[in-house]
Amino acid sequence: MAEITLYHWEPNANSGKPMLALMEKGVPFTSHYIDMLQFDQHKPEYLAINRQGTIPAMTHGDRVLVESTAIMEYLDEAFAGPALMPAGAxxxxxxxxxxxxxxxxxxxxxxxxxxxxxxxxxxxxxxxxxxxxxxxxxxxxxxxxxxxxxxxxxxxxxxxxxxxxxxxxxxxxxxxxxxxxxxxxxxxxxxxxxxxxxxxxxxxxxxxxxxxxxxxxxxxxxxxxxxxxxxxxxxxxxxxxxxxxxxxxxxxxxxxxxxxxx
Amino acid sequence: MAEITLYHWEPNANSGKPMLALMEKGVPFTSHYIDMLQFDQHKPEYLAINRQGTIPAMTHGDRVLVESTAIMEYLDEAFAGPALMPAGAxxxxxxxxxxxxxxxxxxxxxxxxxxxxxxxxxxxxxxxxxxxxxxxxxxxxxxxxxxxxxxxxxxxxxxxxxxxxxxxxxxxxxxxxxxxxxxxxxxxxxxxxxxxxxxxxxxxxxxxxxxxxxxxxxxxxxxxxxxxxxxxxxxxxxxxxxxxxxxxxxxxxxxxxxxxxx
Structure with a gap:
């Protein structure tokens, strides 16, 4: 099992941001598709991961991370692979x-x-x-x-x-x-x-x-x-x-x- | 003249964020008080700095930076002084x-x-x-x-x-x-x-x-x-x-x- 699990809908809008960042970094992850039109994001299984019921969410070991832009910065800082932020301030x-x-x-x-x-x-x-x-x-x-x-x-x-x-x-x-x-x-x-x-x-x-x-x-x-x-x-x-x-x-x-x- | 000029209102809300970050870092700056209640932020002198007329704005040499949270991250990355972000992702x-x-x-x-x-x-x-x-x-x-x-x-x-x-x-x-x-x-x-x-x-x-x-x-x-x-x-x-x-x-x-x- 991969260390990372991503709970996401389509590669689109907020869900697609950490998806594509993971792909660019070459970080393996378990993809957990949340069908928004079936309200999967409000079902108890998912609320146990993110009680606000918003997507995407990501687990890294026992850490749960939410907010797609902040997750992307996390991925870039926590993993090797091509840098997705340049060095200059x-x-x-x-x-x-x-x-x-x-x-x-x-x-x-x-x-x-x-x-x-x-x-x-x-x-x-x-x-x-x-x-x-x-x-x-x-x-x-x-x-x-x-x-x-x-x-x-x-x-x-x-x-x-x-x-x-x-x-x-x-x-x-x-x-x-x-x-x-x-x-x-x-x-x-x-x-x-x-x-x-x-x-x-x-x-x-x-x-x-x-x-x-x-x-x-x-x-x-x-x-x-x-x-x-x-x-x-x-x-x-x-x-x-x-x-x-x-x-x-x-x-x-x-x-x-x-x-x-x- | 200091390398940094900060255009700000009170140490309050968005204006106060880069102000306090600069003080914590010990970075000298020229303070340019923008009196919001006098609409200084919409006067031509200031619109020449930030044409959207929002405050705060900061110049670092010939660079103009806006958006208070992004400015704070910039200050922490561009200057020595106490780190205001920890190392861990x-x-x-x-x-x-x-x-x-x-x-x-x-x-x-x-x-x-x-x-x-x-x-x-x-x-x-x-x-x-x-x-x-x-x-x-x-x-x-x-x-x-x-x-x-x-x-x-x-x-x-x-x-x-x-x-x-x-x-x-x-x-x-x-x-x-x-x-x-x-x-x-x-x-x-x-x-x-x-x-x-x-x-x-x-x-x-x-x-x-x-x-x-x-x-x-x-x-x-x-x-x-x-x-x-x-x-x-x-x-x-x-x-x-x-x-x-x-x-x-x-x-x-x-x-x-x-x-x-x-």
Missing amino acids: RDRWRIRWWMKFMDQWLAPSFSMFGWKFFVGPNAIAAHGKDALEAAIGRIPLPERQVAWRKAVYGLFGEEEMAESARRIDVGIRMLEAELGKREWLASDQYSLADINGFNLAYAMPLSQPHLANDDLTPNIMRWLRAIYRRPATRECWKLGRTPMAARVDILEQDYIGQGAGA | RDRWRIRWWMKFMDQWLAPSFSMFGWKFFVGPNAIAAHGKDALEAAIGRIPLPERQVAWRKAVYGLFGEEEMAESARRIDVGIRMLEAELGKREWLASDQYSLADINGFNLAYAMPLSQPHLANDDLTPNIMRWLRAIYRRPATRECWKLGRTPMAARVDILEQDYIGQGAGA
């Missing part, structure tokens, strides 16, 4: 700046769209409303109950969605500008910021074709394809089971124009 | 977990109360509504405009305030439990998590006397007083100019009961 600051920006500002906006158009409808289709309401009532964190109810019943307000759309627009422009300055997002070497960013952005040419495509955002497209071609990324995305992760195939196209990927 | 993860929890979950709730009861009313008293509205219109980040309007016109909803109160209650219980496990918050040595936490929590016995006092939260009180007694903390809080920072005096009391500090 300025580069490290820039990486952490981008990770904070993505985690706190950009990811929640992407997530709102993902929940509204994928997670919510799929959960209703899988369970029906009554069973779903019962499942939501068992979620430990009140704010996650609110998020699930909003997604399931389509309760995101117009103003909320408009603000999220604005943030996504601003964020994509910032990413494009930054990736015009250097090969990777926040330093001259492949880093945790790139892993974080790929998990957030790999499907952008599909989900935001009017904002991210080869004409408007050539730097982002170059960067996404470069990460997609890495062996670790290939290996990681093989662990996906739903149409969510399968969207990564869009990056096999040499040219993606506005709306062409939809 | 597990401790480092725990520190980052707490900093994320405080920055993303707890601080916004504290901040909502601070804005409603201190920043908003003081800004109206200082400027009058018309001048204030004009100043708000010049704020670069739309979400900061929203926050200012809410604070100034008392627009935080009952539900929002109740959710913030709930988060503060939960957060204080978590802090108390954690500080029952060891001397400092997230590792056996004084670290960035303690600096982060002190800036968030030093005035809790005054602002939340029903939740944080010597009877209910003896571990938190022991911890706050221990940080308050450090020479760097004394030196740092001397830079405060308003009643906000002066609240730290509460920690000179040997016993603080429920309501006694109010």
Whole structure:
């Protein structure tokens, strides 16, 4: 049995961050798939690992670690293998700046769209409303109950969605500008910021074709394809089971124009 | 002239984090006080440093750094002086977990109360509504405009305030439990998590006397007083100019009961 067990959903968003970091480091781990649409994350077996019922979580021997960005820094510091943080303090600051920006500002906006158009409808289709309401009532964190109810019943307000759309627009422009300055997002070497960013952005040419495509955002497209071609990324995305992760195939196209990927 | 210039408001919340880290490291710096209630942070001189108009910001030579937690990690990595992060990966993860929890979950709730009861009313008293509205219109980040309007016109909803109160209650219980496990918050040595936490929590016995006092939260009180007694903390809080920072005096009391500090 591997020393590391990772409890994760798809190679996507927060779950994909430690998955891809482990693959890049070449650290063996036991993969424990948590089916979010079956509410595996709120079942007693998993709550015994992480009582807040959020994913991902990782065990390293008897240590339990949560919070995907902090787990990635832990992995890089605790294990040999290619360094995913450069040595210089300025580069490290820039990486952490981008990770904070993505985690706190950009990811929640992407997530709102993902929940509204994928997670919510799929959960209703899988369970029906009554069973779903019962499942939501068992979620430990009140704010996650609110998020699930909003997604399931389509309760995101117009103003909320408009603000999220604005943030996504601003964020994509910032990413494009930054990736015009250097090969990777926040330093001259492949880093945790790139892993974080790929998990957030790999499907952008599909989900935001009017904002991210080869004409408007050539730097982002170059960067996404470069990460997609890495062996670790290939290996990681093989662990996906739903149409969510399968969207990564869009990056096999040499040219993606506005709306062409939809 | 010092190599480092810090643009900060009071030793409080985000501004106080790099201030106190610099003092602990013994790194000399030029202090540039940004008077938030005079909207110094939105004036052209400061926007030339940080175009988003948020504080704090730090320059190190020609580098401009923002985001208080990332700046603290930068300071610890770029300068000699006492290490503010321990060597072990597990401790480092725990520190980052707490900093994320405080920055993303707890601080916004504290901040909502601070804005409603201190920043908003003081800004109206200082400027009058018309001048204030004009100043708000010049704020670069739309979400900061929203926050200012809410604070100034008392627009935080009952539900929002109740959710913030709930988060503060939960957060204080978590802090108390954690500080029952060891001397400092997230590792056996004084670290960035303690600096982060002190800036968030030093005035809790005054602002939340029903939740944080010597009877209910003896571990938190022991911890706050221990940080308050450090020479760097004394030196740092001397830079405060308003009643906000002066609240730290509460920690000179040997016993603080429920309501006694109010």
